[in-house]
Amino acid sequence: MGDYPSSTxxxxxxxxxxxxxxxxxIINNLHAKIDxxxxxxxxNLTVKPGELHVIMGPNGAGKSTFANVLSGxxxxxxxxxxxxxxxxxxxxxxxxxxxxxxxxxxxxxPIAIPGVNNMYFLKAAMNAIRKYRGDSELDAMxxxxxxxxKLKEVNLDDSFIKRPVNEGFSGGEKKRNEILQMxxxxxxxxxxxxxxxxxxIDALRTVAxxxxxxxxxxxxxxxxxxxxRMLDYLKPDxxxxxxxxxxxxxxxxxxxxxxxxxxxxxxxxxxxxLPKA
Amino acid sequence: xxxxxxxxxxxTQQEYKFGFVTDIEQDTFPPGLDEDVIRRLSQIKQEPxxxxxWRLKAYRHWKSLTEPDWAKVMxxxxxxxxxxxxxxxxxxxxxxxxxxxxxxxxxxxNKLGIPLEEQKLLSGVAVDAIFDSVxxxxxxxxxxxxxxxxxxxxxxxxxxxxxxxxxxxxxVVPITDNYFAALNSAVFSDGSFCYIPKGVRSPMELSTYFxxxxxxxxxFERTLIVADEGSYVSYLxxxxxxxxxxxxxxxxxxxxxxxDDAEIKYSTVQNWYxxxxxxxxxxxxxxxxxxxxxxxxxxxxxxxxETGSAITWKYPSVxxxxxxxIGEFYSVALTNNYQQADTGTKMIxxxxxxxxxxxxxxISAGKGQQTYRGAVKVMKxxxxxxxxxQCDSILIGDxxxxxxxxxxxxxxxxxxxxxxxxxxxxxxxxxFYCNQRGISAENAVSMIVNGFCKDVFNELPMEFAVxxxxxxxxxxxxxxx
Numbered sequence: 052m053g054d055y056p057s058s059t060x061x062x063x064x065x066x067x068x069x070x071x072x073x074x075x076x077i078i079n080n081l082h083a084k085i086d087x088x089x090x091x092x093x094x095n096l097t098v099k100p101g102e103l104h105v106i107m108g109p110n111g112a113g114k115s116t117f118a119n120v121l122s123g124x125x126x127x128x129x130x131x132x133x134x135x136x137x138x139x140x141x142x143x144x145x146x147x148x149x150x151x152x153x154x155x156x157x158x159x160x161p162i163a164i165p166g167v168n169n170m171y172f173l174k175a176a177m178n179a180i181r182k183y184r185g186d187s188e189l190d191a192m193x194x195x196x197x198x199x200x201k202l203k204e205v206n207l208d209d210s211f212i213k214r215p216v217n218e219g220f221s222g223g224e225k226k227r228n229e230i231l232q233m234x235x236x237x238x239x240x241x242x243x244x245x246x247x248x249x250x251x252i253d254a255l256r257t258v259a260x261x262x263x264x265x266x267x268x269x270x271x272x273x274x275x276x277x278x279x280r281m282l283d284y285l286k287p288d289x290x291x292x293x294x295x296x297x298x299x300x301x302x303x304x305x306x307x308x309x310x311x312x313x314x315x316x317x318x319x320x321x322x323x324x325l326p327k328a
Numbered sequence: 329x330x331x332x333x334x335x336x337x338x339x340t341q342q343e344y345k346f347g348f349v350t351d352i353e354q355d356t357f358p359p360g361l362d363e364d365v366i367r368r369l370s371q372i373k374q375e376p377x378x379x380x381x382w383r384l385k386a387y388r389h390w391k392s393l394t395e396p397d398w399a400k401v402m403x404x405x406x407x408x409x410x411x412x413x414x415x416x417x418x419x420x421x422x423x424x425x426x427x428x429x430x431x432x433x434x435x436x437x438n439k440l441g442i443p444l445e446e447q448k449l450l451s452g453v454a455v456d457a458i459f460d461s462v463x464x465x466x467x468x469x470x471x472x473x474x475x476x477x478x479x480x481x482x483x484x485x486x487x488x489x490x491x492x493x494x495x496x497x498x499x500v501v502p503i504t505d506n507y508f509a510a511l512n513s514a515v516f517s518d519g520s521f522c523y524i525p526k527g528v529r530s531p532m533e534l535s536t537y538f539x540x541x542x543x544x545x546x547x548f549e550r551t552l553i554v555a556d557e558g559s560y561v562s563y564l565x566x567x568x569x570x571x572x573x574x575x576x577x578x579x580x581x582x583x584x585x586x587x588d589d590a591e592i593k594y595s596t597v598q599n600w601y602x603x604x605x606x607x608x609x610x611x612x613x614x615x616x617x618x619x620x621x622x623x624x625x626x627x628x629x630x631x632x633x634e635t636g637s638a639i640t641w642k643y644p645s646v647x648x649x650x651x652x653x654i655g656e657f658y659s660v661a662l663t664n665n666y667q668q669a670d671t672g673t674k675m676i677x678x679x680x681x682x683x684x685x686x687x688x689x690x691i692s693a694g695k696g697q698q699t700y701r702g703a704v705k706v707m708k709x710x711x712x713x714x715x716x717x718q719c720d721s722i723l724i725g726d727x728x729x730x731x732x733x734x735x736x737x738x739x740x741x742x743x744x745x746x747x748x749x750x751x752x753x754x755x756x757x758x759x760f761y762c763n764q765r766g767i768s769a770e771n772a773v774s775m776i777v778n779g780f781c782k783d784v785f786n787e788l789p790m791e792f793a794v795x796x797x798x799x800x801x802x803x804x805x806x807x808x809x
Contacts, residue, residue, distance in 0.1 A: 124760050146763035155764075162761040165752070166779030175775060176765035183766065215779070232765065 075100050075137060075240055075271045076121075082131035082296075083120045090116040092296035093132070098240070101268040103285060106275045107307065108293035109315045114275045115159060117293070118244040121273075122156040123149050136240070150176075151183035153239030157229040157246045159275075163217040169228065170212040173198065173235055180236060198235060205231050205261045222249035230261040241265075242273045247281040259284030279311040292318050346568035347601060350436040356415040359544060361408055363387065366514055369414055373483050373517075376490060386503035386513030393507045399670040400699040400731055401639050403575070403612065411577060413515045415545040417459060433459060436539065456481060456520040456536045458549055466520075468532065477561075478523040479534055482550055485521035492523055496554055500583040500620045500647070508579040508641075509616040512548045516581065519549035524559035524590070533789055538567040538578075540600075540611065546577040553583070555590035557623065562593040562789060567600050567636070575603075575638060580615045588623030588650065593631070595788055596644075600636035607666025607695075610638025617644035618674075621653035621682075629656040630673065631787045638667060643701065645674035648682035648710075655684040658784040663696025663728070672702035672733075677713035677743070686717040689781050692728035703735040706743040713743040722780050723753040724773070 076098045083091040090113045098104055108114050120127050121134065123146035134141040141149060164172065178188040189197070198212055205227050217225055226246055233241055243262070247255055259281055262272070274287070282290075282304060290306040291298045292315075300306065300318055310318070357365060366387055370380040395406070417430060437457055456466040456479065472479045478489060486493050503513040520536040540547050555561055567578075578600065584592050594617075603610025613636075619628035630644040646655030657673035675684035690698045698721065706713045721730030732749050754776050762772035778785070778797060785797060 122764050124764075125756060146760060147766050147768050150764050150766035158761065158764075162755075162757050164758055164761070164776055164779060166782050167775055168779075171779075172762075172765070172775070175767050175771065176762075179766040179768065179771070236765065 073099060074135075075102075076141070077135040078121075078132070079134070080132040081117075081120070081134060082129065083116060084128045084130055085116065085126060089130075090127075090296050091120065094293075094296070094298055096273075096291065096298060098271045098273065100271055101266075102288045103266065103272040103274060105282065105287045105290045105307065106273060106293050106298075107277065107290060107310060112293045113296040114293055115244055116296075118156055118159075118242045118273075118275055121149075121242055122146060122154060147179070148183070150236075150238075151180045153237075155233050155236060155238030155241045157226075157233060157241065157243040159244040159246075159248070161217045161220075161225040161229055163215070163220075165215050165218050167216050168213050169216050170194075170198065172216045173212070173232060176232070177236060201231060201235050204234060204264060206257045207231060223251065223254040226250055226258060227254065227261075230258050234261060234265050239269065240271050240273070242275070244275045245277065246274070247276050247278060255281060256284060279307045282307050294318060346599065348439065350432060352430065352432045352436075353418040354415050355418055356545065357412050359410050359412045361387075361411070361413055361515065365413055369515065369517065372414070373486070375486055378494065379486060382498070382503070383514050386510050387515075389504055390507065390510035390514055393510060396507050399641050399701070400697070400733075401641060401668040401670050403639055403668075406575075406577060406612070408511075410544070411546045412544055413546060413548070414517055416517075433457075437537070456534075458518060458520070458536060458538045458547075472530070472532070472534075475528055475531055476525040477528060477530055478521065480521055482516070482519035482521050482552070485552075489521070489523070492554065493521070493552070496552055496583065496585055497550075498583075500585060500618050501581050501616050506616060508614040509581050512550065512579050512581045512616070515546075516548045516550040519580070520551045522551075522553045522561065522563065524553075524555045524561045526556045527558045528556075529559065530561040533562050533564055535564040535566065538565065538580075540567075540576060540578065544574065544576075546579065548578075549580050551580070551582040552585075553592055553594070554585045555587065555592050555626075557587045558589045559587075560591045560593075562595070564595045564597070564789065566597050575610055575612050577612045577614065578637075580617075582615070582617040582644075584617075584619030584628055586619065586621050586623060586626035586628050586653075589625045590623060591627040591629075592619060593629045594619070594644070596630075596632040596634070597788075598632065598634045598636050598640070601638075602636045602667050603638040603665065605665050607638070610667070611636065613637035613640045613642065615642040617642060618647065619645070619655070620647045621650050621655060621679075623653070624650040624679070625652045626650050627654040627656075629654075629658070629787070631656075631658040631784065632660070632671075633784070633788070634659070634661040634669060634671060637669070640667075640669040640671050642671050643673055645676070646684065647676045647678060648684065648713075649678045650682075651679040652681045653679055654682070656787075657684075657686045657688070657702075658787040659688045660691070660781045660784045661689070661698060662691040663693070663698045665694040665696065667694075668697045670699040670701055672700045674703040674705070675715060677704075677706040677710040677715070680709075680711045680713075682710060682713050684713075684715045686715070686719070687783050688717075688719045689784055690719070690721040690730050691724065691777060691780070692721065692730050693724035695727045697729045697731075699731040699733065701733045701735075703737070704745055704747075705735075706738040706740050706745065708739040710740050711742050713740065713745075715743075715745045717745075717747045719747075719749040720780065721749075721751040722777070723751070724777075 074097050078094055078096040081091050081094040106114055129142055174194045181188055207227060287304055290302050292300040366383050466480055501509050503510055522534055524530055553563060586592050600611035600613055621628050628646050634640055648655050655675050661669045661671050663669050673686055686702055688700050690700055692698045700719045704715045719732050723730055730751055734747050736745055738745055759769055759772050
């Protein structure tokens with residue numbers, strides 16, 4: 052059955068879902084605290100299937116917290132708001148269930164796991180997700196076939212999967228590894244937290260191509276970035292500016308260009324003139 | 329406490345599977361130790377006079393010593409007079425074959441997964457089964473004898489092969505070596521003996537399975553393995569004990585001798601009862617293990633997986649006497665709950681062109697405390713000695729500890745000695761990273777720990793590597809953090 056034995060089935064499920072509900076994720080008035088400090092102060096965001104949303108914002112605006120809260124990282128306290136993901140209450144799910152439901156986070160700082168090779172790790176991840184979905188687990192041979200093909204897409208050679216997860220990887224290799232994991236695990240919603248930072252021009256292009264090839268009308272993306280440069284390769288549908296834990300301005304791709312030119316102070320001035328909600 | 333921490337806790341709180349007690353009639357000495365006890369013991373075992381004198385000499389020396397306190401372990405003082413020094417299942421008559429072994433005992437070993445009936449042994453492993461103070465059965469003896477290999481209980485060896493025992497007993501670990509070795513020399517009750525003749529490769533794995541059953545009894549056994557020129561043997565020992573509230577002492581001595589071109593591979597999967605969650609009960613495992621690479625090109629390799637015992641005090645060592653001899657030490661030690669381990673090795677380079685490798689992996693969870701203590705010594709006349717040591721520790725949770733004490737003493741300028749050490753923790757970050765990829769915390773911990781131990785597990789005979797991996801999972805159950 053093509054790519055993976057059940058991918059067609061999965062696509063069917065996804066298109067049924069698409070008919071059933073318009074939006075992939077609906078984030079409503081999300082508030083979150085860490086160590087008693089408010090970081091997210093009422094985020095509203097709706098992402099539809101196939102869309103790519105970009106979150107930009109100055110340091111400390113709450114971008115990574117937003118990604119962490121959506122993926123269920125422990126340590127955050129959700130004080131208000133709700134998140135509906137594929138019609139389900141996302142915040143009630145454990146991190147691994149969110150992953151199995153198709154939510155993927157590309158880490159800003161991927162974590163090393165010494166002694167565990169990349170292949171073993173990815174196979175364990177893939178099979179955990181397949182098991183959750185009621186699919187049969189892939190054996191080593193089948194998995195090898197899948198991963199070899201995907202390695203090419205992100206311009207990595209076979210030896211890469213035999214190395215321990217993220218151990219001794221360069222910054223660029225870590226980010227490419229995140230994208231490799233994404234295209235292997237085939238999530239429905241990918242949150243990419245500063246996947247472009249620390250990449251040279253060539254690696255940036257490879258990563259962007261990996262994302263572009265992976266995009267289709269069923270998959271959505273939330274991309275967190277500081278810079279406009281990655282957006283030259285991707286076609287974002289919306290740009291949102293996050294400031295003090297709130298989205299203060301949304302627009303199309305031109306907003307990113309404006310921002311590049313004028314800096315965040317321009318947005319800050321504008322938002323301070325807005326009436327308090 | 330976060331969810332992950334709770335899961336870690338659950339993973340490390342797994343029940344000890346081997347904690348049952350065998351209800352069997354036993355002959356047990358009343359507690360206490362003096363010269364009369366040693367005389368009685370020697371008499372029961374029908375030992376020759378020289379051995380009794382050897383024991384008494386060891387006992388007198390032991391009395392002059394004080395218990396060592398340099399190890400980084402804490403326990404209340406052991407009352408050596410409250411321990412019984414001999415306990416054996418009551419014999420109905422002399423055993424002629426395995427068919428005559430008390431069914432209760434056969435059943436015990438079956439429950440432990442060590443069937444003693446030869447036809448049930450699939451993997452071709454010969455077993456000497458030690459129950460408290462005595463060997464109750466040795467399998468495949470006849471088949472091994474065809475290859476000229478002697479594999480029997482220590483008591484039998486004293487009777488049947490006195491010349492070999494006299495020649496090698498105490499030749500690697502002398503009675504004066506240390507406090508626990510002196511005690512063992514005085515009161516050892518049984519153990520395994522193995523001799524591999526010249527040029528013979530043992531056709532099967534040999535193993536000793538130690539079981540403590542009686543309460544208030546110490547187990548003091550002795551293992552002696554001699555590999556003659558050009559021979560090879562792979563040896564495995566396993567151990568378990570019932571769950572009891574009191575601490576029990578296990579003070580063993582293992583001596584290995586490898587002559588020219590001989591190789592001994594000695595693997596241990598130690599799973600003594602570790603005590604309960606509150607740290608009550610458990611075995612005190614104070615063991616002296618040492619091998620002598622006496623011949624040129626000889627090799628001794630220790631592999632240990634230590635998951636049990638309340639306290640572990642052991643340093644399997646190699647004396648590299650022969651030129652071009654090789655010593656290896658591969659260790660995984662896990663301490664959970666209130667377990668304490670002070671373990672490591674000694675590599676003493678004496679001959680020329682000797683090589684040693686030390687790979688030590690320590691895992692601490694719960695309130696476990698773990699110490700790696702290792703000595704690498706290069707003597708003045710040992711030219712071109714090489715050593716590589718790597719000591720890694722991993723911490724699970726924030727209430728455990730890992731400590732490393734390497735002692736390096738090099739007296740010859742041509743030596744090359746390397747030491748690497750790392751300490752890491754299974755962080756919330758690692759767990760979350762795995763969770764975010766769909767992997768549950770339990771699976772993540774076992775994956776991380778197995779990855780960490782891989783270099784050592786690779787050294788174990790295959791069937792035991794699988795066993796060890798499972799054992800780690802069980803021992804860790806209840807520990808994620």
